[in-house]
Amino acid sequence: MNEDIERGSEKGSGPTLATHRPAGDSSDIPELVAALWNSSEPQLLIDPQDGRIVDANDAAVRFYGWTHGVLCSFTIDRINTLPPAEIRARLAEATQRPRTRFVFPHRFADGRVRSVEVITGPVRIGERILLWSTLHDLSDIVHRSPEFETLAHRYQTLVENLPAVVYLEEADPPHRKIYVSPAAERLLGWAAHELQVDRATWYERFVAPEDRAWALAERERNDRTGEALRLVYRFRTGDGRTVWLRDEAVLIRDRLGHPWARHGLLTDVTSQKRLEARLQRELAFHNVLLGIASRLVTASSDEFENVVAATLADLGSFLAIDHLVLLECEGTDIVLLSQWQAPGIELSVRCLGRQAIPSLPSLQSLLERGQPVVVPRLEALDAGANDVRTFCTHLGLRSLLAVPLLAAGRLIGCLLAAQQRDERLWGEEELDLFTLVSQLYAASIQQRRAERAEAQHHAWLRATVLAAPDALLVLDANGIVRFASPAARTVLGLAPDQLVGRPLADLTTTPERVASWALDGLRPERANRIEVQFAHQPTRTVELSGVDLRSDRHIAGIVLSARDVTERKRAEQLLRERATRDQLTGLLSRFGFLEVLEALLHTTTAEMIGILCCDLERFSALNDALSWEAGDAILRAVAERIRRVTGALAAARLEADRFAVALTAPDRTTLVRLAEELLHELSGWYEVGRDEVYARMRGGLACVEDGIDATTALRRAEIAFQVGKRAGQERLSVFDPVLYQASIERQFLERDLRRALEQGELQIHYQPVIAVSSGRLTSLEALVRWHHPDRGPISPAVFVPLAETTGLISQLTQWVLLQACRQLWAWSRAGLAPELSISVNLSPTDFLHVDVPQLVDDILQVTGLEPRRLTLELTESAMLDPAVSRERLERLRALGIAVLIDDFGAGYSSLGYLKQLPVSGLKIDRTLVADIDHDPASTAVVRSILELAGALELSVTAEGIESARQLAALRELGCHYAQGFFVGRPAPPNAIHHLLRRGSTDHPYLDE
Incomplete structure (x- = not known):
């Protein structure tokens, strides 16, 4: 069946070529159409509405490997491996132009997918518009020779692995990309087919809006000139990033010289652009820094404030900052050096600067440690910076940056930047710039301070010279006076104009001596003073002091001060006489x-x-x-x-x-x-x-x-x-040297005893006291011991008298009392000595001159010891003042403290005080009991003491018991208590503790 065939135009009509015969019937087809259809090039007729393959010539059947019937039962998406939506878009695009060239991946009957060039255009067949497509196997072209195949494979591998995307773009509108290398997905985040779009879509979909217009205009200009293309623009990747792409392409022409396509390369140059931006930014930073530095360095003192204001404006404008404040710290005062604020900002910078440091302790603390304070957002502040948050909120600030100005590690000022319009993340480069600028400002402030100090120093020096009571003179290298201060008239009796130009030495009564001293005798290591008399007033004495500055190019002379010391010399003589x-x-x-x-x-x-x-x-x-x-x-x-x-x-x-x-x-x-x-x-x-x-x-x-x-x-x-x-x-x-040495030793021993009391070198040993009748342990006597770190043990007979004569006895007694009471209380708490008492010796000095009852009461309160368990021992010499002794003994008895007379019989032994004074017992001196076991006289004396004590209801303790016979004799006489080496030697607390734990009661130390 014959149908009219027209080759379509851009307007959809064209000259009639022939009629199309259905498959297998070509009798009515014009020779030209038949020749084209039956040529060796594979051809397809495709319905663009649904993509159905309407017909295929024999070459197409051979090309794909399917039978004619199978091939014509396909829609094009059975062959084309692109997504269906993409295929439909290409079919629609092809119907709009008389001739369109595509390169598609097509599937063949053997399962291979090959690159196929498709040249297609619309034709009218009756009332239908079909696409007549001619096919060329590009893979077949590449594989025509093994060498070419190898080169093609290498090229394909190179293209796919390049750190860039290779593309092929149509030379004619709409300039669709007909090929994009697979690297696109790896580098740009888009699949290759997603980028095979026309130019308008490319710029609309992928190019950043800010680059879209100028880049598209540049492409169109490039189309007109045919020049090689080189663009750099921002590109939106498939994962949402924006990267910088360099788009480079060259025009490819066919054999006839007609533009056929553009072959291009897309390279990610983001890192390069960032580096360029960073370098440009750094260059700009350096230019700003250099400008600030050069202005500050060359500024005079009068220009300083204006230059600082200008540099703040440069810095603030460059960094787009709302507020800039430069503060100087002078002691506790905060001085506003300069300020700048961006146009449209109404906040008082003076208020900001004045309040910033004094009212913000956390800010000031960081600045004083040399640390910048960076506040990008108020929400980022920790709890320790509530003062900064309140301050910024009150002033409406959203970001703050404070950089310290340091000089020799000391805070001398602050460069303060604040944002009111927006929050600001202060970058490292900005912080570096602020730090460097702050160093420049710090150096300038220090320089200005030095200049002011120098000017003030000169003013002070001038005022000092004019007001000094001493005359100041400057001599040249020959000793000629070149300068004299106004005080010369008073000190030397000569006006400055009478001195200048004359040799100073010649004006004195000893010119040679003065000249030698001034010109040759001044030395740095000497006092450089001389007393002289001037010829016109010889009764007065003038003291000259000098320093040789002839090597100083600014002075090149000798500087002298002259002082009238006549009255001082007289006073010294008088003082000397009085002193001697x-x-x-x-x-x-x-x-x-x-x-x-x-x-x-x-x-x-x-x-x-x-x-x-x-x-x-x-x-x-x-x-x-x-x-x-x-x-x-x-x-x-x-x-x-x-x-x-x-x-x-x-x-x-x-x-x-x-x-x-x-x-x-x-x-x-x-x-x-x-x-x-x-x-x-x-x-x-x-x-x-x-x-x-x-x-x-x-x-x-x-x-x-x-x-x-x-x-x-x-x-x-x-x-x-x-x-x-x-x-x-x-x-x-x-x-006597021996006595002298003894005195020295006594001084050293006194020093060491003081140290021993302070550093705990003293110890207390305890000597048992037993009941003679039963042999049971009844009490312990506390005896102080001193083990010197260098001299070893020192006898109490040596250091106790020393303590009495040096005033240390009170401190020693208090320490012994406290330690003994504490120890007995500790043993009692451990259940070791519930009824045991302790006795402590008191010196007569303490008893007569210290409030002993109060001292004892205080110690008992501190230690918790019961008063009945403490006994004090006094020698007879403590009773020489009966009135004082009686008063204190009665107070002790009122506290419940027992008092014994120690060493009874060895001293005064006045029996009168025994009757008058409230004592509890006697301790017989060891000299009276030494011979009691064999001497009738000793026995008679001890018996008398026992009878006297019995009459006065006093207990008796015998000291110095060293044998069983002595103890037996005392038992026979009826003595109450005994102590001595036979009973038990003085021992440290740990030994007594061991004794008490054993529970020994009969002759405690005999078991040892």
Whole structure:
């Protein structure tokens, strides 16, 4: 059946070519159409409405490998592997143009998919519009030779693995991309077929809006010129990113020179663009920084504020900041140096700057540590920065940046940036720029401060020179006066114009000496002072001080200060006389005596020199009784007698009533005799007004040995005096090195005892006391022990008297009481000694001069020990003042404290106080019981004491029991208690603890 066939035009009509015969019948087809249809090129007729294959020529049957019937039963999507929607779009596109070229992936009967070039166009067959498509197997062309096949394979591999996307775009409108390499999915996130769109769709769908118009215009211009294409624009990838693409393409022409397609390459240049942007940004940063630096460096002091304002404007405009504030910290004051704010911002920057640092402690703390404060969002602030949040909210700020200005690690200012219009994430580059700029501002502020300080220094210096009471002179290298301050008129008696141009030395009474000192004698290591008299006023003394600055190119001379010291010299002479002379007696003072004695010791003489140190006995009592005027009269009289002594080289009143005399004699014996005679001469009756007073002198003598100085000699005499005084010597004590060493040792021991009390070197040992009748342990006596870290154990007989004479006894007693009570309480809490008591010795000094009852009560309160379990032991010497003793003993008894008389029978043993004083018992001295086991006299004495104690209802404890026979004798006599080495030796707390845990009661230590 014949139908009219027309080749379609762009308008849908064209010349009639022939009639189409259905498959298998070609009798009515014009020869030209038949020739085309029956040619060797595969051809298909396709219905664009549904994609059905209407007909296929024999070459197409051979081409695909299916039979004619099977092939004509297909729709085109059975062959074309593109998505159906894409196929429909291509069919519709092909009907709009007379000729369209595609490259499609087609499936063949053997299952292969091959690239097929499809050249198609619309034809009218009757009332139908079909697409007449001619097919070319591109793969077949590539595979015409093995070499070509290899090259093609390599090219395909290269294209697919390039870090870029290769594409082929039609040269004619609508410029559809007919091929896109598979790398598109890997690099751009789109499948290759998704990018095979026309140009308009490409720019609309994939190119960023900001680049779309200019890039499309450039493509159209390139179409007109035919030049190679090179564009860089932003591209939206399949995963939503925006990347920079470089689009490069060249025009491909066919054999006749007609444009056929564009072959292009899409390369991701995002990293390059970012690098370019970063470099441009850094360059801009550097330009801004360089501009700020150059302006600050070259700015004068007068221009500083204007330059700072201009640089803030440059920085703020460049970074698009709302507010910029430069603050300077001067002590506790905050100074607003400059400010800048963007146009349209109404916030008071002055308010922002003034309040920022003082009202924000968290901000100030970070700045002082040299840390910038970055606040991109108020919500990002932690709880510790509520002050910053409140501050920013109050001022309507949304972001804040504060960079410290540091100088030598100290905060001297702050560069503050704030955003009001929006939040801002301050980038690292911005922070770096702010840090560098802040360093420039800090350096400029420091420079300005230095300039101001220098100017102020010059002003002060000028004012000092003009107002100084000392005259300032500048001499040239020849000693000629080149400058003189106004004070020269007062100090030197010459006006400045009378001095300038004249040699200074020539104006003095000793020109050669002054010239030598000024021109040659000034040295850095010397005081560089000289006292001179000027010829026109020789009675006045002027002190010149100088520094040689001839090497200083700015001064090139000698700078002198001149001071009138005439009155000072007179005052010094007067002070010297007063310092070396005692004003009351006219004798030398200690200072004057040492000075004279030092000179005597350096004088060569065959005589021996001795130093006598002496004082008046009971002078303080005389002074109190007779008045200080009488005391002064006695001292003057003593001084007068000393002056009359033969052989006295020098005499001094050292202090109060103490005198020193330097004597000389041929030998030591004579010196001692002279000293005794002097003491005798000074002792006697003195007239005080109408009365006479007897005064007695005692002293210490030190014979001066070779090689010692005056201070040592006098100290030895004073030591001899003190040693004799302590020993009770009535008149003269001569220095003895042994006694001196003992004194030194005593001082060291006193120091060590103080340290022992402070550092816990002392210990307490406890000695058992038993009931004689039963042998049971009844109490413990606390005995202090000292183990010196260097000297080892030191006897209580040594350090306890030392404590009494040095005032340490009270501290020692308090410590022993506290430790003993604590220890007994600890044993009681452990259930070891529920009824055991403890006894502590008190020195007479403590008992008579310390409020012992109050002390004991306080310690019992602290430790919790029951009063009945504490016993105090006192020697008989503590009872010498019955009134004081009775009062304190009664207070102790009221507290429930027992008091024993220790060492009874060894001292005063006055029986009267036993009846009068409330004591609880006696402790018989060890000397009375030592021979009790074999001496009838000792037995009689102890029996008498026991009878006396029984009559007074006092307990008796015997000390020093060292044998069983002694203990037996005491038991026979009826003694109550005993202690001693036989009963138990003093032991440390751990040993007593062990004893108590064993429960030993009979002779506690005999089992050991």
